[in-house]
Amino acid sequence: MSESEVPLNRPVPHSTHGFEIAEPLTRTTPQPSHAGRSLGPGFDLSLYLVTGRDLLPHGKSYLASLEEALRGGVTVVQVREKSVDTAEFLEIARDTVSLCAGYDVPVIINDRVDIALASGAAGAHLGQTDMPFAIARKLLPPSAIVGVSCATPEQARRAVEDGADYVGLGAVYATSTKDVSAPGRVCGIAGVRAMLSVLEGTGVKAVAIGGIKSTNLLRTLHGCASPTGHTLDGVAVVSDIVASPEPQAAARRLVQAFRAWAAAASRGPTAFLVTPEQKARYTPEAIAAAAAALVDTVRRVRPLVHQITNNVVKTQSANVTLALGGSPIMAEAEAEQADLARMPGGLLINFGTIDALDGMLAAGSHANQNGKPVVFDPVGVGATSFRRATAAKLLDAWQPTVIKGNAAEIGELADSNEVKAQGVDSLGGFANASGVVRSLARNHRCIVLLSGPIDYLSDGSTVIRMSNGHELLGQITGAGCVLGTTISTFCGAASMATSSISEGALVQGDMLLATAAGTLALTIAAQRAASREEVRGPGTFLPALIDELAMLTPEIILRMARIEVELE
Ligand SMILES: Cc1ncc(COP(=O)(O)OP(=O)(O)O)c(N)n1
Ligand SMILES: Cc1ncsc1CCOP(=O)(O)O
Numbered sequence: 294m295s296e297s298e299v300p301l302n303r304p305v306p307h308s309t310h311g312f313e314i315a316e317p318l319t320r321t322t323p324q325p326s327h328a329g330r331s332l333g334p335g336f337d338l339s340l341y342l343v344t345g346r347d348l349l350p351h352g353k354s355y356l357a358s359l360e361e362a363l364r365g366g367v368t369v370v371q372v373r374e375k376s377v378d379t380a381e382f383l384e385i386a387r388d389t390v391s392l393c394a395g396y397d398v399p400v401i402i403n404d405r406v407d408i409a410l411a412s413g414a415a416g417a418h419l420g421q422t423d424m425p426f427a428i429a430r431k432l433l434p435p436s437a438i439v440g441v442s443c444a445t446p447e448q449a450r451r452a453v454e455d456g457a458d459y460v461g462l463g464a465v466y467a468t469s470t471k472d473v474s475a476p477g478r479v480c481g482i483a484g485v486r487a488m489l490s491v492l493e494g495t496g497v498k499a500v501a502i503g504g505i506k507s508t509n510l511l512r513t514l515h516g517c518a519s520p521t522g523h524t525l526d527g528v529a530v531v532s533d534i535v536a537s538p539e540p541q542a543a544a545r546r547l548v549q550a551f552r553a554w555a556a557a558a559s560r561g562p563t564a565f566l567v568t569p570e571q572k573a574r575y576t577p578e579a580i581a582a583a584a585a586a587l588v589d590t591v592r593r594v595r596p597l598v599h600q601i602t603n604n605v606v607k608t609q610s611a612n613v614t615l616a617l618g619g620s621p622i623m624a625e626a627e628a629e630q631a632d633l634a635r636m637p638g639g640l641l642i643n644f645g646t647i648d649a650l651d652g653m654l655a656a657g658s659h660a661n662q663n664g665k666p667v668v669f670d671p672v673g674v675g676a677t678s679f680r681r682a683t684a685a686k687l688l689d690a691w692q693p694t695v696i697k698g699n700a701a702e703i704g705e706l707a708d709s710n711e712v713k714a715q716g717v718d719s720l721g722g723f724a725n726a727s728g729v730v731r732s733l734a735r736n737h738r739c740i741v742l743l744s745g746p747i748d749y750l751s752d753g754s755t756v757i758r759m760s761n762g763h764e765l766l767g768q769i770t771g772a773g774c775v776l777g778t779t780i781s782t783f784c785g786a787a788s789m790a791t792s793s794i795s796e797g798a799l800v801q802g803d804m805l806l807a808t809a810a811g812t813l814a815l816t817i818a819a820q821r822a823a824s825r826e827e828v829r830g831p832g833t834f835l836p837a838l839i840d841e842l843a844m845l846t847p848e849i850i851l852r853m854a855r856i857e858v859e860l861e
Pocket of ligand 2: 467
């Protein structure tokens with residue numbers, strides 16, 4: 294057996310999770326075989342398998358598949374049977390308890406408290422229309438684990454008041470395993486975030502459920518966190534394990550990715566984005582030096598900069614990418630997104646004209662799967678309700694690495710009406726711009742750049758203020774859009790060039806510094822272009838700007854960057 298085939302769970306001689314039917318149910322306690330893996334006192338929810346016998350591949354028996362999944366590292370098993378009679382349900386439950394006992398993995402019974410009692414399972418899982426929680430609690434021994442399904446913050450609040458041990462939050466995504474077509478049944482990443490805020494400080498654990506697969510796991514874990522960093526304790530999965538011909542490998546992929554992410558998350562609320570050592574480097578001089586170095590990095594690694602952007606700016610965005618030393622590709626068709634995402638570099642999604650929504654949805658998801666930075670420019674997001682709904686849909690489908698926008702766009706995403714919009718332009722600024730970018734970055738778990746006369750950049754903790762630029766930038770069309778291009782070019786290069794790999798992170802490299810570099814490159818080139826003799830207005834400014842981007846050097850950045858830092 295090679296190292297990669299070593300089972301994560303091994304059979305154990307005695308288990309606290311399986312016991313004689315005559316004995317009372319016992320709350321599970323951490324056992325030596327779980328040492329170092331539990332996320333807190335009690336049971337380990339990291340990989341919660343919900344069974345689904347109807348999904349088993351042809352020729353694979355239920356118990357064989359379950360045992361492979363246990364070997365792969367499943368930490369809890371829920372028996373979910375929707376169409377069998379009581380006698381058959383009980384037999385399946387007993388067989389499951391007996392097999393899981395050998396792996397010291399607790400078994401939870403879906404819906405049926407009577408089956409939980411009769412099978413010697415560790416507890417029961419209740420939906421919103423199942424037996425009322427208080428009655429189930431009364432029927433079950435005090436030590437039993439009782440979980441509750443929640444799709445809204447109100448339901449989560451009630452589960453906490455009732456005394457649930459854990460909650461199943463979802464459906465996060467659409468799934469064909471269960472009918473979740475009723476309005477409000479798919480709560481999305483934003484819904485899970487809102488529920489996690491309710492759970493903060495309560496000690497009630499949480500798993501997300503619905504459409505979770507190894508391909509979207511990291512994005513789901515990264516995105517599902519309250520603004521202060523309260524995260525999931527695990528994920529509940531049916532089809533990605535049960536329907537697999539290789540459930541051991543499927544479970545192993547999920548549990549290993551979960552553990553890598555959990556280790557990164559335990560370093561602190563912003564550890565997804567930067568390490569504490571990187572943070573200590575955020576002085577104005579260090580930011581300028583990093584940005585200067587990245588100018589050369591872009592030319593060295595020549596990142597592919599994949600842009601789905603609006604028709605107004607496509608040509609100038611491609612030219613800006615080339616001028617910096619990147620390689621542009623403007624590709625919108627949904628069918629080509631998977632292939633493109635496998636090529637290293639950066640992705641820009643600018644929804645200025647929302648012509649390619651399916652391409653945008655697919656591009657971001659594939660980029661997340663491949664660890665590629667995603668820069669989102671929600672152009673004119675407050676202008677129409679269609680734009681507002683589209684932005685919410687995109688942000689639910691994938692995790693942006695950077696959101697950039699003007700004051701009106703950032704205000705719209707931050708639910709602030711302090712700044713008025715006029716079409717895609719904004720009128721005025723924020724009284725506390727640092728506070729707005731910091732809080733939006735926390736809510737969306739990403740870097741936020743607010744562009745304007747002063748550019749405000751934050752990772753949710755540090756705020757960087759940059760005051761380069763020139764008023765001529767405001768007189769050409771698409772200056773904001775090409776800022777998205779320069780940022781995705783620098784983020785792509787930084788992710789390709791990073792040497793310190795952070796396991797469990799969605800994107801490698803310091804994206805705060807890369808965003809600062811992309812911003813400084815454009816605004817400093819603009820200053821230099823505007824001061825050229827031949828530039829007499831916006832018409833002569835644009836070609837000069839592209840020339841200056843092509844002639845940018847690290848020394849120019851070091852000499853001209855105007856940076857201030859607010860550390861939290
Ligand atoms: C861990 C977990 N979370 C949620 C559910 C869904 O439960 P419910 O809403 O009762 O739907 P059914 O599973 O009974 O169809 C779950 N089973 N497990
Ligand atoms: C039981 C359940 N409850 C909400 S979604 C769901 C099914 C999840 O199945 P899958 O992991 O295959 O999407």
